Amino acid sequence: xxxxxxxxxxxxxxxxxxxxxxxxxxxxxxxxxxxxxxxxxxxxxxxxxxxxxxxxxxxxxxxxxxxxxxxxxxxxxxxxxxxxxxxxxxxxxxxxxxxxxxxxxxxxxxxxxxxxxxxxxxxxxxxxxxxxxxxxxxxxxxxxxxxxx
Numbered sequence: 001x002x003x004x005x006x007x008x009x010x011x012x013x014x015x016x017x018x019x020x021x022x023x024x025x026x027x028x029x030x031x032x033x034x035x036x037x038x039x040x041x042x043x044x045x046x047x048x049x050x051x052x053x054x055x056x057x058x059x060x061x062x063x064x065x066x067x068x069x070x071x072x073x074x075x076x077x078x079x080x081x082x083x084x085x086x087x088x089x090x091x092x093x094x095x096x097x098x099x100x101x102x103x104x105x106x107x108x109x110x111x112x113x114x115x116x117x118x119x120x121x122x123x124x125x126x127x128x129x130x131x132x133x134x135x136x137x138x139x140x141x142x143x144x145x146x147x148x149x
Contacts, residue, residue, distance in 0.1 A: 014047050014124075015116075024051060024092045030134050031097050031105045037134045038095040044129040050111055051093035051135075053121040055086035072146075076113075076121050084121065093123050098143075099136035111137040 016023060022041075029037030044050055053076055058066070063083045066072050074086040074094050086094040099107035110129050116122045123137055 015049050016042075016044070020051055020092050026092070026095045029097050030107060031099065031101075034097045034101075036095050037097050038092055038123075039134050040129055040131060042131055044125045044135075046125050046127050048125050049116050050123045050125055050129075051091075051096070052116070053084060053086055053093040053113075053123075054091040055084040055089040055094075057082050058085050059083075078121070079115075079119070093121075096123050096135045096137045098139040100138055107134070107136055109136045109138050111135050113137050113139075 023044075025039050025041060026036045027039060029035060031037070038051070040050070055074065055076070057078070059082060063072065063075060063085070066085065071087060072085075076084040076086065078084055096111060099105050099109050110125065110127050110133070111123045112126050114122060114124050116124075123135065129135060
């Protein structure tokens with residue numbers, strides 16, 4: 001009898017096994033003047049992957065061109081040096097606001113931007129998040145340094 005386990009024998013407990021549209025939605029953010037925010041319709045547990053970023057992969061040269069036109073609010077820096085632009089892509093992740101940004105809101109970030117096990121840029125819960133709660137994650141100091149001017 002073979003008792004060794006393969007990767008197929010394990011279930012990844014950090015992934016929500018439903019389409020994002022079944023449990024995520026957007027509406028006006030609770031942060032003043034932040035536009036739309038990302039909310040959950042279900043309980044999300046700490047360490048679960050909430051949403052994957054999707055977008056157009058562009059070069060640094062194209063990113064600089066778009067930045068000069070002030071079209072750089074949805075950029076994600078990738079490990080290979082390229083940039084993902086989610087501005088014109090349907091993607092729930094891009095609606096997660098930063099509670100610690102320049103507005104100094106009363107809310108706290110409850111998620112982080114990281115990589116999943118397949119190296120996709122994603123939002124992952126840093127604590128349990130209840131149904132109806134808005135999802136917040138840090139954009140990082142470089143983002144706010146540029147966009148607070």
